[in-house]
Amino acid sequence: MNSRFAVFTAPLLLAATLSSALALANGDDEEPAKPNCPKGQVWDRKSQKCVMQTSSLVPDADRTDYAYRLARDGRYEEALALLDTLKNPNTAKALNYRGYATRKLGRTDEGIGYYLQSVKLDPQYAQVREYLGEAYVIKGRLDLAQEQLQQIKSICGNTCEEYQDLAEAIHDSLKT
Template sequence: MNTRFAVFTAPLLLAVALSGSLAFANGDADEPSKPNCPKGQVWDSKQQRCLKQTSSLVPDADRTDYAYRLAKDGRYEEALTLLDTLKEPNTAKALNYRGYATRKLGRTDEGINYYLQSVKLDPQYAQVREYLGEAYVIKGRLDLAQEQLQQIKSICGNTCEQYQDLAEAINDSSKT
């Protein structure tokens, strides 16, 4: 009986101990949280550990997702540096996340350029349309932000997170 208890509780205790020692980054609602790696490293989903950004073992998809997590954590320059390591940097996601990081650094026009490239690659990508709309709000172009809001509505309706977030940004800017 004691052996059976130890077999079942040891992995649980280990998981609890490890989860308490790792800082988790917030990501897309669609994706699970991943540990925050030290600067110059990236999370490798296959090996379930942080590896050097320069490692050829880390696929572009992991680099792209982790760059977004860095940007969401306010680590914009690190996110851009990581995106610079992609073998294929011209994907809708990578361009969207590059746009997000540059916009957050105050380079709104550059961000808009990346968002537009992303939209060309995937016109049905609601998140890039949300971020593009938010960039237009920053520029004071509420007409263009409204166009993006309507595009999002046609993609996922008016109850999806992207629609709600952009509608709120437009509404907030109208109050000032």
């Protein structure tokens, strides 16, 4: 009885482990920290509290993740100001989030520039390809958006969130 159970559960456990590892390898980002800090502050994971964004104790990774949180909350200028405090602003993630905030501010061409820098640093980063594709949709360049969609498909398939979101943006642009 135990050996039959092991025969059936072992493949399921392996599949779950591999899919989680694959999601991380494909550049899926964790949701940014949940606390909503006041303007000029950033969430510090280590101390588990909001601290002044000028604090040298807050690592770039926390600053970058929180900048994305700010941008997702519509606080684009604050996100950009926080990204300006990074010791190393030239990471794929930081450039992607800078592109996201500038695109959402209506500066689409500038955002595309940041996305392209991010892609150059990490061609397998599916999220930046999604956002780049969405920027191309805004510009009316559906051919370039489709190229990004195909790149995403080669990274994580056609069921990952990045693929689905960009496919939807392309589809919606064809309706208008």
